[in-house]
Amino acid sequence: MGALLSREIRVALRAGSGALMGVLFFLAVVTVFPFAIGPDLNQLGRIGPAILWIGALLASLLGLDRLFAMEREDGALDALVMQPHPLMAVILVKCLAHWLVSGLPLILATPLFGIMLNVSPLGIAAVMATLAAGTPAITFIGAAAAAVASALPRGGLLIAVLTLPLVIPVLIFGITATNGALYDPDPFTAPFLILLALTLFAGVLGPLAASLMLRHSAE
């Protein structure tokens, strides 16, 4: 399993450098907003956390398209499922690697983009905490969709379409918790705990669904 993790990370860092790409996409999306909405700093500050969350959501979804598709294309999927490891564990490790190279950099880049969007330091901290708790759930759920889409020639958008409705709760609680940290009467802990619960839940359900889908990787 360690071997798989290190291979995944090395492939991601080498070819097309998925990590950098996700952050750049995040940056691009975040940059586009002020142009679209208008540069009013107060308004930006108010919806800044939301923009950060949407950018992170899209960035982590869109990198998922070849999680399994590439394995299928180069024939590695056959060999992967024939090893004595439980398929769910394989998928979990792949998700973990994917999150490390594409989710984590997003979180680390958040302060920078937060400042650009005029989000307060407390807000930035809250966004980082909620992203750290929430983005793994996006990866897990997306992995199931990626397994479905792996047999298709153009699966990228399908993954997003299948995943977006399902990750809306993650988004809701992520933003509720962030607002809870920022505006006083609202609570932070409760939605944050729900977010964590969602991630744990997704961490079981997503890989399970993905493994069901890949089990007979019949063509």
Next chain:
Amino acid sequence: MGALLSREIRVALRAGSGALMGVLFFLAVVTVFPFAIGPDLNQLGRIGPAILWIGALLASLLGLDRLFAMEREDGALDALVMQPHPLMAVILVKCLAHWLVSGLPLILATPLFGIMLNVSPLGIAAVMATLAAGTPAITFIGAAAAAVASALPRGGLLIAVLTLPLVIPVLIFGITATNGALYDPDPFTAPFLILLALTLFAGVLGPLAASLMLRHSAE
């Protein structure tokens, strides 16, 4: 060339039905926004055109990922560049086909999403007009990025990253024109004409750059 157009459209409509997928992604992104920003209808109405534009921008970008990558993978790119057609014309036709199956449906779906975002009928009409004038530019510029990305295993995000900074002018003038139609002192015609000019410009430059990139499709 007619043969190419019909092949492109048939491939797009058959496998993974790119057309439907782009619209669904658009719908999903638009749905996500109120969750993130909050459901205040006035605020939504104000930034509604921006949300529509960003959604359409992302949807038309993200479908581009395999415009040339698939041709390269299955070896068709070699055969395509060896035919007696000017490469630029080939690329233009591919862009046209792509826009027909993925850009046009976005525009047709705009009224529905506009109503949900509380955009006024005039605003919806303006968004549709500016999208019709602007999305081809996105496709053209994206095609050049897709040509670069075609040699990479995970080109999807790279295309978005390369394209987004370049299409910001399109976005700006699209939204300026929309606001011009909506709020009185601002002009509509001037930015709209600039938008058209940008599209014409991109229609020459994008395929040109793409053809340069593909010319020696050496590996």
Next chain:
Amino acid sequence: MKGPMSSAPNTQSIPQASASWWTRLANPTRFMALAGRLIPWLAALTLIAGAIGLYLGFSAPEDYQQGATVQIMFIHVPSAWLAMMCYSVMSISALGTLVWRHPLADVSLRAAAPIGAAFTLLALITGSLWGKPMWGTWWVWDARLTSVLILFLIYLGLMALSRAIEDPVQAAKPLAIVTLVGFVNIPIIKFSVDWWNTLHQPASVSRFGRPTLDAVFLYPLLTMAIAFTLLFFTLHLMNMRNEILARRIRVMKLKQAGN
């Protein structure tokens, strides 16, 4: 590893011995025949119930608050209910594919998806039409409306998925799994009306929520609900027949091409 193909000895499909109605339905030919006989009756009942419902609905007095717009309710509420019921039928079909391996479960799931999407769209449209006079706007982002919109998205996503994979047999499992995962949305629609609503749902909605609905509104509503349910089953059976026929045509084409 199982092989429900042909009559091979290790076949694990539906046991041949017990010839219950369930087993007999597993045979598409028999199903086709049965459905063919049922559809006209169902269609007739739908028409009758619909006619009665519409008559009762339009002869109902105008609501003192809502005026004539209350009549929208007789379409809106049943179609909203049906949108959810249809998804439940699909989820049960998904279980049928995954757990019981009923050969028709996948056909039923696929056949129901467009119908469900249509009912959901109807609920959305009638709701919007009603919302304009009642709330002054076509659309608000409150919990119920939004979760119905997401239901619509899920329907469309399922349809896109079923179209994306060319071989229906290969699409069956992914479709079933995604359907089941999407089922979480149904209780959300039903119960958590105030789970996420910063914009309040106007009282006009919850007013009818209590069983205090006047009989003049209740009976037409219930009749329409029955009519819609019958309509659903009629359409579903028709669509299942179409699906089976489409698969047969596909097989015939492949056979032709393969020789």
Next chain:
Amino acid sequence: MRFEADSISVNRGLRRVVQDVSFSLGEGDALTVTGANGAGKSTLLRALCGLLPLAAGTLRLAGVGEGEDDPLIFREHLHYLGPQNAMKAALSVRENLAFWRDFSGSSGGMAIKAALNAVELPHVADLPYSYLSTGMKRRVAICRLLVSKKPVWIVDEPTSGLDSHSSELFSGLCRAHCADGGIVIAATHLPLGLGKAQTLEMKTLFTFFEGDEFFDGENA
């Protein structure tokens, strides 16, 4: 250890492609599967690996303990070399092979250096895999069978793209594997030179499912 197939059948896209195939291979045995294009060789091999479901019949890898009659379980003792090479273009040859060795969890395989020597490509270890020519890629893929030791090799046109000298190298590797008590099943158009190998000649079938059976096609 014995690998046994008892009149297995496999369907593909609504068609019966493999019908009633049986064989029984003991340690050191080899089986070459031959037949015209489309006869069903690849389909049979994938089914042996549990990558396609059986429509009828049973498979058994006797002597591996629990799960010896479930391809989904015993396939971890099989090596499958399909038409694709299962290597990542971005990684070097050594990284690719090291991954498969470590991940497969079986010990006792050759060292990577030794394996590359066996296919006469000692100098490519640190090249990115994408830099290799078609035949060199295939030879690296063959090394995957060497670096992690598994008793049964199931190989689908293993020598496609190889020059004649490399093909002979591969035959030698197969003979060595058999001599070591292994089993080799190979689908091939060209004689592999495996000496006393059994042969299974596949015939193209034209059996379509009749009536309504197609509802339980391949994934049921």
Next chain:
Amino acid sequence: MRFEADSISVNRGLRRVVQDVSFSLGEGDALTVTGANGAGKSTLLRALCGLLPLAAGTLRLAGVGEGEDDPLIFREHLHYLGPQNAMKAALSVRENLAFWRDFSGSSGGMAIKAALNAVELPHVADLPYSYLSTGMKRRVAICRLLVSKKPVWIVDEPTSGLDSHSSELFSGLCRAHCADGGIVIAATHLPLGLGKAQTLEMKTLFTFFEGDEFFDGENA
């Protein structure tokens, strides 16, 4: 019409892979390129098609009018069949072939039906391409050469995956093409049975660029 190479060289990834290759082929001539894996056969063929730049030397397709000494222009008179098949999985066999016929703009090729008959696959015309077996896919790819008529065929291991009968069919097609005044250049490990073909034996080179030469590597 003559196809002539005058001591051409080609680089790949900072290495000289093809060095000083010359040949001259007239109408009806065939050339088989042989050599061990990695010797540079595919590299040479891609360079002949203008898909890789020449590092030195000149190529000429005499008799096609303007641009006869620029591979980027005269390549429209060449058919290149590479290791991939250039077919879309989602379309049917007929749609795929019809596209290449229409798009190549050259008239005088066979009808699709006739071409499929020539590779003995008349029944697959309406199947999705993805349904075919490896060898059947390759045979369909060969049909691309038949449905649009071009004088020069450049084929890279054309018979990989083909059963022996189909290989002979392909040899027959090549002979017919030559008899018709065409030119065939084939890289292959197996004898193609082209009768009086010239042979070009490639040797693996170990020439690396020295000093600053690599600044004008392959894309220079």
